[in-house]
Amino acid sequence: MSEAVPSGNLTRGERVPAIERASGRPWAEWLRLFEAANASTIGHSEIAKVARAALPDSLENPDWWAQGIAIAYEQHAGLRVPGQSTSGTFRVGASRTLPLDRDAAIAAWDAAHGELTEHRGHAAGPARTSRTEKRSFWRFSLDGAGKVEVSATPKGEDRVILAVSQEGLPDGDRIEEWRAHWKALLAEL
Incomplete structure (x- = not known):
């Protein structure tokens, strides 16, 4: 660390x-x-x-x-504080369960927030999408604020957990502000 x-x-x-x-x-x-x-x-x-x-x-x-x-x-033991990764940087996340399939959830995120060029004053890089057997993803970098991954994981046949996780924050001072930001964007879906 x-x-x-x-x-x-x-x-x-x-x-x-x-x-x-x-x-x-x-x-x-x-x-x-x-x-x-x-x-x-x-x-x-x-x-x-x-x-x-x-x-x-x-x-x-x-x-x-x-x-x-x-x-x-x-x-x-004081080796790390809540939100801190083993690398010493910080992470934050938020999630919401939606009545969609995983690809529709990613499409809903993209439609609602895909054109945002910044988040909390940090420029957003281009988005990349991918898909595995279990999840669908929408990822981008934030200048000076790490990387963001939006993942959609099926929860049963007719629901999905849409989770936003941000890694690479330089300190933990603004974790709750970032969490509130991601929760607000999820609430718009």
């Missing part, structure tokens, strides 16, 4: 109960496990491996949970 962050428990409060429920392990026990592994010195990937090894095999999507537990520990 590029800068030291303040130490102390900065874990987003809503994460801990979910981690405890999913893992069947109290947060204090997770902390003891990480301390025994000297996790504050081993880096994110290794912390996630420690978490993954301690999760029950019956847990659905254990790799995803291991990543979330590692992030929660890093926040708790």
Whole structure:
């Protein structure tokens, strides 16, 4: 990471109960496990491996949970603050469920917001679209404010989760302002 962050428990409060429920392990026990592994010195990937090894095999999507537990520990230990990536930059996201299929959701985003040349004073680069077996995407860069990905993921047969994620913010000072911006654009659809 590029800068030291303040130490102390900065874990987003809503994460801990979910981690405890999913893992069947109290947060204090997770902390003891990480301390025994000297996790504050081993880096994110290794912390996630420690978490993954301690999760029950019956847990659905254990790799995803291991990543979330590692992030929660890093926040708790002051290794990163909420919204900060392992690279030291910050990210923010917002989402909305819509009664559309994934391609129609991307088309709706493009029709409503595709002609915007800037977001919050940052010039928008040209958009690129792509599609995988599971998702459809609409991506662009923002001058001085990272990259934006709009993704549409089916949720059942007649709904989609349209998510906007922005990565590469230089600091976390304006995360909530960016979140409000993306939520407002999603609300227009």
